[in-house]
Amino acid sequence: MSEATLECRGLSKYYGLNAALHNVNISLPEGKIIGLLGPNGSGKTTLIKLASGLLTPTEGEILVCGCKPGIESKALVSYLPERTYLPDWMTVLDCLKLFQDFYADFDYERAVSMLQRLQVPAHARMKTLSKGTREKVQLVLVMSRRARLYLLDEPIGGVDPAARDYILGTILRNYCEESTVLISTHLIADVEKILDEFIFIQNGQVVSYASTDSLREDLGKSIDEYFREVFRC
C-alpha cells in the first residue's frame, strides 16, 4: 500500500481566535471518491484550501502524496474553487491554452472533446456565458488534468439538476483509478451514489469518516438521512 493521498496530522487553522479547523487527523487513500460534508461554516472550504496550498496551517501538518503543499504538491492537485476565477475577457479556448501552459498533466484533446459534448461554444468569451456554463468550463479544465488529488469545492452548487447529473457523470468518466476525488457539498442526496466514503465535519472537527456501504449495512441509512440526524438543528 502506498502512502496516503491526503494526510492531516493535528491540523488546525485559526482565523484570529476563531478555530476554522481544530486538530484534524485524517488519512485519505488513493482511488476513492470521498464526500466532504458538513453544515455551513464547518470548515470544508478551509480544509480544501489548506490541501491546495492557498492557506497555511496554524498548527499541525497536511501532506499530499507525502509532500507539503508547495510546487510539488500543486503539480499533483487539481483544485476547483467555489467561485470561478477565469477572466471575463478570455474565450473558452484561451482558458484551455492557459491551463495547458500551466499544467504538464493537462490533456488538451480531452478538454476539447468534453466541451464539445457539453455543447460549450469554444470561441465564446467567458463573460457571455451563463453561470452554469462557466462552472462547466471550470470543471472541464479541472477534470482534464491527470492529477493525483482532485479537490472539488461545491462543484454542483450553481447548476440545474440535469447539468448536475452531467457533471457527476463527467467526474465518474474522467478520474483515474489511482486518483482520489474530494468533493465538498451540502447537496448530499445528489452525490452520495458516487461516493466511496464520506467525512462529516462540524465546527472544524471531523465527526465521522466512514464508507458509504458500511453506513447502509450497519445503520440501514443513506448519508443524507444520517446527515440530517447528526446535524439536526
Add this chain to the structure above:
Amino acid sequence: MAWQFSNDRPIYIQVSDQIVSNILTGVYKMGEKLPSVREFAVIAAVNPNTVQKALSELEDAGLIETQRNTGKFVTQEGSVIEMARKQRGEMLAVEFLKNMAALGYTAEQTIKLLEEAKKGEEISDE
C-alpha cells in the same frame, strides 16, 4: 436515465440486483459482453468501485465471467441463469405474501385472490 436506489440498502447490492434483473429480462443476453466498469458507473451514475463490488458478487455467483483482456460476459450456463430466476421469483413471492399478510390476508385468501385476478386477466385478454 440513472438507476434509482433506495436508501436502506448498500448501493452495490442494488446495482447487482439491477444487473441480475437486466440479465433475467434479456436486456443483457446469455454470453453477451457487458459494459465495462466505467461504462456501468456512468449508466447507473454510481462510483466505479461500487460497480466493481457488484460485478465481483455476480462473478462469485457464476452469473458473469471475466475473459482476460476482453471484459466481462453474461454466463453461457443456462442453468445458472435459471437458478437466479428461481431465486428472484421466490424472493418476490415471499415479499408479496408478507405484504398481503400485513394487509390482513391469510396465505389461502391471497392465493384465492391471485386465482381470481388470473381469471380476470384471462377474460380481459380474450
